Amino acid sequence: MSFYRHIPITELDGEQLEQLSSEMKLSLSREDMVAVQAIFRDWKREPTDVELEVIAQTWSEHCKHRIFGAEITHVKDGKNEVVSSLFMTYIKDLSEEIFARKPGFVLSAFHDNAGFIELDDKLAICLKVETHNHPSAIEPYAGANTGLGGVIRDILGAGKGAKPIASLDVFCFGAPDTEADQIKADDVIHPLGVMRGVVRGVRDYGNRMGIPTVGGAIQFDESYIYNPLVYCGTAGVIPREYIDKEMSAGLKIISVGGRTGRDGLHGATFSSAALDTESHEEDQQAVQIGNPIEEKKAADFVLEARDRNLIEFITDCGAGGYSSAAGEMLSEVGGEIFLDEVKLKEPGMVSWEIFISESQERMVLAVKEETLPELKELADIYETELTELGNSDGSGILKVWHHGELVCELDCRPLHDAPTRHLKSTFTSPSGTASSREVESLDPAADLKSLLGDFAIVSREPVIREYDHEVQGNTLLKPLAGAAGDAPQDAAVMHIDGSERLMAMSQALLPEWGKYDPFAMGAACVDECFRQLVAAGANPDKIALLDNFCVGNPEDPNELGELVECVKGMAGAADTYSAPFISGKDSFYNYFETDEGPVSIPVTALISGIGVVDDKKHVTGASIRHSDSVICVIGTTGDAMGGSVYGRQKGLGNKAALPVSECGDFLELYRAYHEAVKNGWILAAHDIGEGGLAVALAEMGFSGKAGLDIDLASQPTSEDTSHTACLFGETPGRLLVEVATGDVQALLESFAGKAIAQIGTTSKEHACLKISFEGNALIDENLNELKEIWKNGLTPYY
Amino acid sequence: MKAVFEITDRYLEAGDCSALLYAPLDEALTYRQTRRYTLDFEGDEGAAADFVSKTxxxxxGQELHQGESAALQDWLFAIDYGMKxxxxxxxKEAVMSYYHNLKSAPIVLSELKIEHRVYVFGESSISPDxxxxxICNPAVHTWTVIEGEK
Amino acid sequence: MEKRPHALLLKFPGTNCDAETARALREVGFSADVLPISQVDPSKLEGVDLVVLSGGFSYGDYVMAGRLAQLVSENRLGDSLKQFRDAGGYLLGICNGFQILTRMGLLPEGSLIHNDSGRFKCNWVKLKKGSQKDSPFLRGLPDEFELPIAHAEGRFVTKDAGEAEALVASGLGVLTYAEDINGSFSQIAGIQDESGRVLGLMPHPERFMSRDHHYDPDWKNEAGGEHGTGYYMFRSIFEEISKR
Structure with missing residues (x-):
């Protein structure tokens, strides 16, 4: 009789409630506990441990995103404003306004596992990105592989089951050459160990699942030594008739996939707390390792069951395990779950352990009773285990049975709204005004080489080659392309079976910007992601975005202030581009108590996006195609060099301002560019990003098909832009394009009045990158030598 | 009954130890990895060896060594590690699942322990720590260090 | 209407290239079914012209690539795949399928072990046809062509290096890498059996069916065709079976 117990809480005082929360590792604040107490006082009974665990899961930061829902008193430059929920104000309400501007484009958002946009009249596509930071800090391989496994299940559980078709993986690590004595805490895994483990974890899960990993990014900064960030994203496709799903009374609840064990207890509440050396020791019981074949079998089952129209409702078993999945399905309609039916990995598990265990590779479905025999047969065919968990009954009450006793009986309605948190944030606008002349490039060739060898810019090829980016046979624009198949691209483009249209996928993050001007970072990330998608051929009217934030300590008003500014910057840009957010996630408490005090990450926003490419002919790579064509630059270059890789290398710090994203102007350019793509004028296009124009030109030339002879004199610039800023500045909103000589005139005319200039040609001297200003060579280098530096930057480490 | 089998790769050359570590080594040490399987079973020892060979x-590409003794010689130290x-x-899951689905198993296998063994070769006073x-992470691994005889 | 040649793709837990391989087979004219291994017994080979083992990670490739799939297949099918071949049937193993066919003994003795780099490798490689130019699978291909690879265990080895050399000399080593990419003996990328009806190869022809699949947007088929190289490989075996 010890498989569950009642916990007396109705008589406790605030301090005792807080203590209870901490003893049970519920991660509920005193306020939360008081609210829970009020509910049970109202019901005139004491909760069971199962009920408390369910509430803790439901209200956890991981599940409820309470900081994004909090009321924040934001003080910017001494002026007060109250933000009532960052999520509602800047993400949901804004996006719903954008949905209304383009009816029929967004087919589902904010209520399912992932949001869907229209691909064509038969198919829809979706994308979901999650973080798995804390588990990856403790065991990089397992953390990353369960991270990817989890987001793949999100897609399988989106609609009535979407097919995962592509993944992206974005990491932030300490530099791989970090010296051991730079690490100021015990039991922290060296960044190189984190990187190797994380990449292999993604590799072994993604490759085995047969989902191509086509996109990604890696950022290196010393603040990530203690708090590595691991973002895993997966895109999916679904026939439109399977997007909507609804629970009703009288359905059977079944689980398919892996068994339930003690592994993965308290993951949801764990991710709502900071790391310290002790967490590395304490949590060594709780590391889960993914089993991709278990998930592959479940995926094969789910997709076949969906095609036979056997699924009424489906969701993944992620944070909170069955309690979250059942909660999602039964909190409105009500129903019963029988824990005795659950197949266990080990004997002796008590009720709450079974109900909240986050064991991997499980999906929960609601199905009609009469389809059970067919579903069981399918489970046998694909060799996955199917368990009947319970049923929905229309009572509105979630009832959980174990050994014949009712261990949980919750009316979930009072639980929908966790108490609103009240937080304070402050922000002081950056004041840097330094001209780029303070860091003038005296030897541009040497500076270019130094940038090409910077960890921020060097080729990710050693990592990319470990991922199968071509399985499923649909990867048209690959992460590496060009004549030798090793030059960088801006976005991936996937063929979608059954459609003439294609999906482009990209991502952007600029943590270096976030250190100085989080507002500028938010806007620039949206711009970069949007621009890369457009560059690759996506229709600018058919782009949807995801926001994923990682933040240090939200209780520190300065750190929260940075987040608020970042969200505002991001929302403004998305509004201008009419690119709605269809999903997002946030991760807090990415800080670590070292021997020398706490280390927080800079606010790190990942913006990822999917876009529709209307025609295969629009797919545009970023590598030079041939000699004797013309290079044009689109967009205006400014002088501001704050946040740039060059600025970091030269120690510019916060002395300079960051570039402003004039998204209204940019959008005009992108629309004109897209028309040029449709007219077939664009041979290749590359966004100008980290390292600026000089690096972007070199990267285009890494295709090996032609040299580049460029003169910057005619390049559109704002007043007072120095040569240094022209070469290495990172003003957003710019693209480099390669155009056939015969099409240049038409292209320039179509851009009449907009910022565009012909800046050079591609030359037969294949190995030559020459960048001049009014005929004076600033850079005249051998492209093969530059490519060596860039291509081999990571090879000594990975 | 217990039996230990060590499987070595015939074509895998010894690698530079720096590949195992997060910072380059000063000494020129090399390593080879093998897998050690410990079977707890009932039945004929020959049948166990046969099961191991077939499965x-x-x-x-490999060679099989039966018994506790090390398959390789002249090493500085070795680390055995496996999942805790x-x-x-x-x-192990894959092998046991295959074994449980066999209609007539040649032995009754009650436990299978899988360990990776890393042999380190060369002259050095470096600590195996x-x-x-x-190489190992206490979050998932257990390990033992074995000192070489030379 | 005449019956189209029929291909059967065996799917193990972890097989993950079955859908695009079936798509490729259908594109060249086959009818194709994917059959999960739990449903397989010798009777399922009736009426089949080509058995295909496609790429992926059968049973996770735990222990070693293809081993558990080999054992499970042998338990389910006994020697019926050998009988199928002896009766004139064709077998094709791509990547993981090559590893499985090798472990089953349906191809000359050898093994596919970890790449000498110790790493998974996904990229495009140049391949050369061996001396046996009339392999029914490769007949329609030029002497040199490109295909993508994606494998961790693709290093073809034999008990001694001489056996691999002999395979190339006899023509059974039908495909070699133009450069050493994974440490394979004699740079072998694909082999066939004595009958010529069983082929195993590490590269993925199903990933190069159209020219859009190539990493270089300006790629041109030297042989003049409009498709990717993989198309002509599937088409070769389709024509071989059709003309019987």
Missing amino acids: LLDEV PGALDLE RFVSD
Whole structure:
């Protein structure tokens, strides 16, 4: 009789409630506990441990995103404003306004596992990105592989089951050459160990699942030594008739996939707390390792069951395990779950352990009773285990049975709204005004080489080659392309079976910007992601975005202030581009108590996006195609060099301002560019990003098909832009394009009045990158030598 | 009954130890990895060896050594590591699942322990601890260090 | 209407290239079914012209690539795949399928072990046809062509290096890498059996069916065709079976 117990809480005082929360590792604040107490006082009974665990899961930061829902008193430059929920104000309400501007484009958002946009009249596509930071800090391989496994299940559980078709993986690590004595805490895994483990974890899960990993990014900064960030994203496709799903009374609840064990207890509440050396020791019981074949079998089952129209409702078993999945399905309609039916990995598990265990590779479905025999047969065919968990009954009450006793009986309605948190944030606008002349490039060739060898810019090829980016046979624009198949691209483009249209996928993050001007970072990330998608051929009217934030300590008003500014910057840009957010996630408490005090990450926003490419002919790579064509630059270059890789290398710090994203102007350019793509004028296009124009030109030339002879004199610039800023500045909103000589005139005319200039040609001297200003060579280098530096930057480490 | 089998790769050359570690080594040390399987079983020892050969050994690319003794000689030290109890060992799961589905198993296999063995070769006074800390993670592994005889 | 040649793709837990391989087979004219291994017994080979083992990670490739799939297949099918071949049937193993066919003994003795780099490798490689130019699978291909690879265990080895050399000399080593990419003996990328009806190869022809699949947007088929190289490989075996 010890498989569950009642916990007396109705008589406790605030301090005792807080203590209870901490003893049970519920991660509920005193306020939360008081609210829970009020509910049970109202019901005139004491909760069971199962009920408390369910509430803790439901209200956890991981599940409820309470900081994004909090009321924040934001003080910017001494002026007060109250933000009532960052999520509602800047993400949901804004996006719903954008949905209304383009009816029929967004087919589902904010209520399912992932949001869907229209691909064509038969198919829809979706994308979901999650973080798995804390588990990856403790065991990089397992953390990353369960991270990817989890987001793949999100897609399988989106609609009535979407097919995962592509993944992206974005990491932030300490530099791989970090010296051991730079690490100021015990039991922290060296960044190189984190990187190797994380990449292999993604590799072994993604490759085995047969989902191509086509996109990604890696950022290196010393603040990530203690708090590595691991973002895993997966895109999916679904026939439109399977997007909507609804629970009703009288359905059977079944689980398919892996068994339930003690592994993965308290993951949801764990991710709502900071790391310290002790967490590395304490949590060594709780590391889960993914089993991709278990998930592959479940995926094969789910997709076949969906095609036979056997699924009424489906969701993944992620944070909170069955309690979250059942909660999602039964909190409105009500129903019963029988824990005795659950197949266990080990004997002796008590009720709450079974109900909240986050064991991997499980999906929960609601199905009609009469389809059970067919579903069981399918489970046998694909060799996955199917368990009947319970049923929905229309009572509105979630009832959980174990050994014949009712261990949980919750009316979930009072639980929908966790108490609103009240937080304070402050922000002081950056004041840097330094001209780029303070860091003038005296030897541009040497500076270019130094940038090409910077960890921020060097080729990710050693990592990319470990991922199968071509399985499923649909990867048209690959992460590496060009004549030798090793030059960088801006976005991936996937063929979608059954459609003439294609999906482009990209991502952007600029943590270096976030250190100085989080507002500028938010806007620039949206711009970069949007621009890369457009560059690759996506229709600018058919782009949807995801926001994923990682933040240090939200209780520190300065750190929260940075987040608020970042969200505002991001929302403004998305509004201008009419690119709605269809999903997002946030991760807090990415800080670590070292021997020398706490280390927080800079606010790190990942913006990822999917876009529709209307025609295969629009797919545009970023590598030079041939000699004797013309290079044009689109967009205006400014002088501001704050946040740039060059600025970091030269120690510019916060002395300079960051570039402003004039998204209204940019959008005009992108629309004109897209028309040029449709007219077939664009041979290749590359966004100008980290390292600026000089690096972007070199990267285009890494295709090996032609040299580049460029003169910057005619390049559109704002007043007072120095040569240094022209070469290495990172003003957003710019693209480099390669155009056939015969099409240049038409292209320039179509851009009449907009910022565009012909800046050079591609030359037969294949190995030559020459960048001049009014005929004076600033850079005249051998492209093969530059490519060596860039291509081999990571090879000594990975 | 217990039996130990060690499987070595015939064509895998010794590698530079720096590849195992997070920072380059000053000494020129090399390593080779093998897998050690410990079977707890009832039945004929020959049948166990036969099961191992058929299931776990690649006869073309690998060699099988039966018994506790080390398959390789002249090493500085070796580290045996495997998944700790409760941590998922995917290879073991796969083998046991195959075994349980056999209609007539040649032996009654009650436990299979899988360990990776890293042999380190060369002359050095380096402590194996550095290798352990970069190869093993207490969150998932257990390990033992074996001193070489030379 | 005449019956189209029929291909059967065996799917193990972890097989993950079955859908695009079936798509490729259908594109060249086959009818194709994917059959999960739990449903397989010798009777399922009736009426089949080509058995295909496609790429992926059968049973996770735990222990070693293809081993558990080999054992499970042998338990389910006994020697019926050998009988199928002896009766004139064709077998094709791509990547993981090559590893499985090798372990089953349906191809000359050898093994596919970890790449000498110790790493998974996904990229495009140049391949050369061996001396046996009339392999029914490769007949329609030029002497040199490109295909993508994606494998961790693709290093073809034999008990001694001489056996691999002999395979190339006899023509059974039908495909070699133009450069050493994974440490394979004699740079072997694909082999066939004595009958010529069983082929195993590490590269993925199903990933190069159209020219859009190539990493270089300006790629041109030297042989002049409009498709990717993989198309002509599937088409070769389709024509071989059709003309019987």
